[in-house]
Amino acid sequence: xxxxxxxxxxxxxxxxxxxxxxxxxxxxxxxxxxxxxxxxxxxxxxxxxxxxxxxxxxxxxxxxxxxxxxxxxxxxxxxxxxxxxxxxxxxxxxxxxxxxxxxxxxxxxxxxxxxxxxxxxxxxxxxxxxxxxxxxxxxxxxxxxxxxxxxxxxxxxxxxxxxxxxxxxxxxxxxxxxxxxxxxxxxxxxxxxxxxxxxxxxxxxxxxxxxxxxxxxxxxxxxxxxxxxxxxxxxxxxxxxxxxxxxxxxxxxxxxxxxxxxxxxxxxxxxxxxxxxxx
Amino acid sequence: xxxxxxxxxxxxxxxxxxxxxxxxxxxxxxxxxxxxxxxxxxxxxxxxxxxxxxxxxxxxxxxxxxxxxxxxxxxxxxxxxxxxxxxxxxxxxxxxxxxxxxxxxxxxxxxxxxxxxxxxxxxxxxxxxxxxxxxxxxxxxxxxxxxxxxxxxxxxxxxxxxxxxxxxxxxxxxxxxxxxxxxxxxxxxxxxxxxxxxxxxxxxxxxxxxxxxxxxxxxxxxxxxxxxxxxxxxxxxxxxxxxxxxxxxxxxxxxxxxxxxxxxxxxxxxxxxxxxxxxxxxxxxxxxxxxxxxxxxxxxxxxxxxxxxxxxxxxxxxxxxxxxxxxxxxxxxxxxxxxxxxxxxxxxxxxxxxxxxxxxxxxxxxxxxxxxxxxxxxxxxxxxxxxxxxxxxxxxxxxxxxxxxxxxxxxxxxxxxxxxxxxxxxxxxxxxxxxxxxxxxxxxxxxxxxxxxxxxxxxxxxxxxxxxxxxxxxxxxx
Numbered sequence: 086x087x088x089x090x091x092x093x094x095x096x097x098x099x100x101x102x103x104x105x106x107x108x109x110x111x112x113x114x115x116x117x118x119x120x121x122x123x124x125x126x127x128x129x130x131x132x133x134x135x136x137x138x139x140x141x142x143x144x145x146x147x148x149x150x151x152x153x154x155x156x157x158x159x160x161x162x163x164x165x166x167x168x169x170x171x172x173x174x175x176x177x178x179x180x181x182x183x184x185x186x187x188x189x190x191x192x193x194x195x196x197x198x199x200x201x202x203x204x205x206x207x208x209x210x211x212x213x214x215x216x217x218x219x220x221x222x223x224x225x226x227x228x229x230x231x232x233x234x235x236x237x238x239x240x241x242x243x244x245x246x247x248x249x250x251x252x253x254x255x256x257x258x259x260x261x262x263x264x265x266x267x268x269x270x271x272x273x274x275x276x277x278x279x280x281x282x283x284x285x286x287x288x289x290x291x292x293x294x295x296x297x298x299x300x301x302x303x304x305x306x307x308x309x310x311x312x313x314x315x316x317x318x319x320x321x322x323x324x325x326x327x328x329x330x331x332x333x334x335x336x337x338x339x340x341x342x343x344x345x346x347x348x349x350x351x352x353x354x355x356x357x358x359x360x361x362x363x364x
Numbered sequence: 365x366x367x368x369x370x371x372x373x374x375x376x377x378x379x380x381x382x383x384x385x386x387x388x389x390x391x392x393x394x395x396x397x398x399x400x401x402x403x404x405x406x407x408x409x410x411x412x413x414x415x416x417x418x419x420x421x422x423x424x425x426x427x428x429x430x431x432x433x434x435x436x437x438x439x440x441x442x443x444x445x446x447x448x449x450x451x452x453x454x455x456x457x458x459x460x461x462x463x464x465x466x467x468x469x470x471x472x473x474x475x476x477x478x479x480x481x482x483x484x485x486x487x488x489x490x491x492x493x494x495x496x497x498x499x500x501x502x503x504x505x506x507x508x509x510x511x512x513x514x515x516x517x518x519x520x521x522x523x524x525x526x527x528x529x530x531x532x533x534x535x536x537x538x539x540x541x542x543x544x545x546x547x548x549x550x551x552x553x554x555x556x557x558x559x560x561x562x563x564x565x566x567x568x569x570x571x572x573x574x575x576x577x578x579x580x581x582x583x584x585x586x587x588x589x590x591x592x593x594x595x596x597x598x599x600x601x602x603x604x605x606x607x608x609x610x611x612x613x614x615x616x617x618x619x620x621x622x623x624x625x626x627x628x629x630x631x632x633x634x635x636x637x638x639x640x641x642x643x644x645x646x647x648x649x650x651x652x653x654x655x656x657x658x659x660x661x662x663x664x665x666x667x668x669x670x671x672x673x674x675x676x677x678x679x680x681x682x683x684x685x686x687x688x689x690x691x692x693x694x695x696x697x698x699x700x701x702x703x704x705x706x707x708x709x710x711x712x713x714x715x716x717x718x719x720x721x722x723x724x725x726x727x728x729x730x731x732x733x734x735x736x737x738x739x740x741x742x743x744x745x746x747x748x749x750x751x752x753x754x755x756x757x758x759x760x761x762x763x764x765x766x767x768x769x770x771x772x773x774x775x776x777x778x779x780x781x782x783x784x785x786x787x788x789x790x791x792x793x794x795x796x797x798x799x800x801x802x803x804x805x806x807x808x809x810x811x812x813x814x815x816x817x818x819x820x821x822x823x824x825x826x827x828x829x830x831x832x833x834x835x836x837x838x839x840x841x842x
Binding site: 146165166170197198199200201336337340 | 692804807808809833834837838839840841842
């Protein structure tokens, strides 16, 4: 079965087309004013890349902040089951998926069979998210792609005192005007995001391998800081980490086939029950 | 006397005296019984599937409210022609039971006993008495639509009844306060399954001013407990004898127990058959069997119903055929949603989901009654009482509940677990964390829904369906 998953995030629209567990194609588009058009364009691009006709897609599943905007979705699901299903399909040893996105950090426990085993998310606040990093990079006039290199060059990351992204931005401007280097500020911002994610990981009380996904996990410096903070190696998915939720949604769209195929008829029935004389 | 109460701001709902019983007895059940007699089962099946199905399957409206629930209890148009044969004895059981209401209303010749729903009606068959199970109104009351059910509950609450009580007890009291059942001469009940029931009956006694006997339920699950309870049953018999001036007919009790053994054989076979993949038995059948057992335990009609269901299911099992054409999800379900009986056919139709392992009520796990002597019969009936649905699970330590839960998970190959929470069931919610931990350990996705199985005011049918849909889809089961 060919299925598609839509992850409509706060910063990017991700669409993934799968057949079985194989990714046929995917696309990532930045969000904008006309969301429906962007979703349509992202879907079209994903279809082109996968070489699949629209009518060949049997089921569509949507997740994420704007999931309700996907008109033709067969169902809308929360992000947690999508993350759990995706990371379990990629590596069944994973017990925790950390998704650091544009506005949210989602930490999802993954059971041994790939089902959700508890979820945690950060407060609805830009201070611990990709949007915050974008704001800071714009303030510093640093291209987003250069953030990682610059942060890794820092010797004394600046500890941001403000908890709110708006106040933090003012604080950063003050620091820039005071002569603080861009490297230290960026490293400090990354560290504040890492600490928020690490706190959620700690609260989750999960033991086992941790998978890191979401757009922010594509920044090498973030990965390094995250692994250093949680004192363990993180599993980086072999796919683009940004499309993991969309990939999971597509796997969920496949439904039963993705879980397991039902076995033999009557195999579990030993025959007849007997009238029990007592318990 | 007509009870009038302001239920909603704009309308005044009126529930006439004995309205429920009269409607069920003279219209609904007799009408269905007549249809079963006059039409061949294939025709019934076709009519149910293609004519009534769309009418009853969607939400309750003012056009279908008087028949929707009743027809959903009868299979919702999903039964096959062969299984409609079982409905003939079902109608006989309901009609026999309703006679205990109708005859005392018309002309009272025999004593009338209110019987707690966890006390075996077999004892009543051994006396020349009428018996009414007040809690059965939670089932039969719902057959007339939600207006009627809600009205009964609200009348009770307006009389000062506890909102937190089990809604089955509230239905029973509501039925009394709205004059849906004639006044009793005696009350016989038990201290199981829960304290909600225990507190309800003294209230009923207070308003009816009749003698009451309460069976004292032991916590334990050993021979001493059974012997203690058998002693209680003997005292109950003496109580009934003293207050009715009758003597127990041991032969009639023996015959009832022999029927019960036959019925239980078939029902336990049916319960066990749900272990097969695909399951040849519908959860609806087991739930209906539970409700019929409540009304007609010890009746030959009940045995006949169970036999027909068993034989059809056995044929399907032998052919390797399931109840559903394609069984996609196997659900372990706890607690029967009485007010939301539409959920069962809905999940079967919508998701190809099959409830296996039985729900709290439908899972038949009743010991054999040894009828060789009066003594052995009493001891066996003590075991029957203490192993009845709910009673076996919630009367003692949590192990009684959890052992069965783990056994069901191990034996019935469920893909997920759904607990239809019931507001009044402290036990069910009290075990919540333990159930979750067990599911987590096994890796079984679990859904705990906050609702009330008999009270649709708590959570709507649509909301429950939405939660179930999200759960199935979100876990990749559908």
